[in-house]
Amino acid sequence: MSNDPKEFELDADLDAELEALFAEARKNAPVPSEDFLARIEAQSLAEQPMQVEAGSFTPPVAEKRGWFDWHLGFAGWSSLGGLTAALVVGFGIGISPPDAVTSLTSDFLGSSTPNLEDVLWTFDSSLLEG
Amino acid sequence: MPLDALEDASDAELLRLYAEGAPEAARLLTRRLTPMALRVAVRLLNDMAEAEDVAQDAMLRLWKAAPGWRADEAKVSTWLYTVTRNLCMDRIRRVKTRGGAAVDIDAIAEPADPGPAADVRLTEAARNTALADALADLPDRQREAVTLRHLEGLSNPEIAEIMDISTEAVESLTARGKRNLATALAARRNDLGYSDE
CATH class of the missing domain: 1.10.1740.10 (RNA polymerase sigma factor, region 2, helix turn helix motif)
Structure with a gap:
């Protein structure tokens, strides 16, 4: 038997009638019942590898983190020990400064307890005048 | 989402x-x-x-x-x-x-004998049934090829992939399938609402 499709071609009228039948069949294609669809849907949910709550499926976003979390993530717990020690020493120097610190401040600022205008030397107070 | x-x-x-x-x-x-x-x-x-x-x-x-x-x-x-x-x-x-x-x-109804009721036009649903019956009588591979090509609207290369055959073989199967369908449906031409003119 030949495999040449042309050998089996229908005449134009017959072909058109068959095409019309196909078109009707496509239009009246069998459709699944709601019960059947519900069964398939239940099966799909039962087979789902892991399930998230309906409506809550969103792409993962980075969690908001505070400074503490950021620091921990960046440098770990050990860095917090050093930071705490530095804070304690700094606080102690502020309350009871050693002589060396007092003389250094006096050399620079002319006073061991600097006032604000001395520190903000770049600030032109004339700008505040009317 | x-x-x-x-x-x-x-x-x-x-x-x-x-x-x-x-x-x-x-x-x-x-x-x-x-x-x-x-x-x-x-x-x-x-x-x-x-x-x-x-x-x-x-x-x-x-x-x-x-x-x-x-x-x-x-x-x-x-x-x-x-x-x-x-x-x-x-x-x-x-x-x-x-x-x-x-x-x-055997359970599929034989085509209706031409008789007094032969000139009664079948409904669209009845024509669908006639086509389904004629498809069921086709050899398996012809039925697959005709169904995928003419009822599902797939391309020949897609059908070739599904059936694991060449595109030429798909063309041959659909052509032979259509010829056999036409022959099977010819006996019911009047029932299907087509005149011989």
């Missing part, structure tokens, strides 16, 4: 979301693909109950394949057509091996 945001997603994208646990994807895939699997199964088996079993089995295989799905290797619809077709062929072969007919052809 809202359901309508996913409606434009491709089958492959939905399958990925399904594997990631999105129940919306499961629902959409069910509604989108089950009708396709059922339609093909009904046309190849000519039996709704058998077709539902096959469609359910095909969909189950899809759910199981989802976690390892590789979008670059297969189109979801082509994969599902192939699985559905293979499951149908397995059933047909099993029944034939047992000595019966895959589709109980």
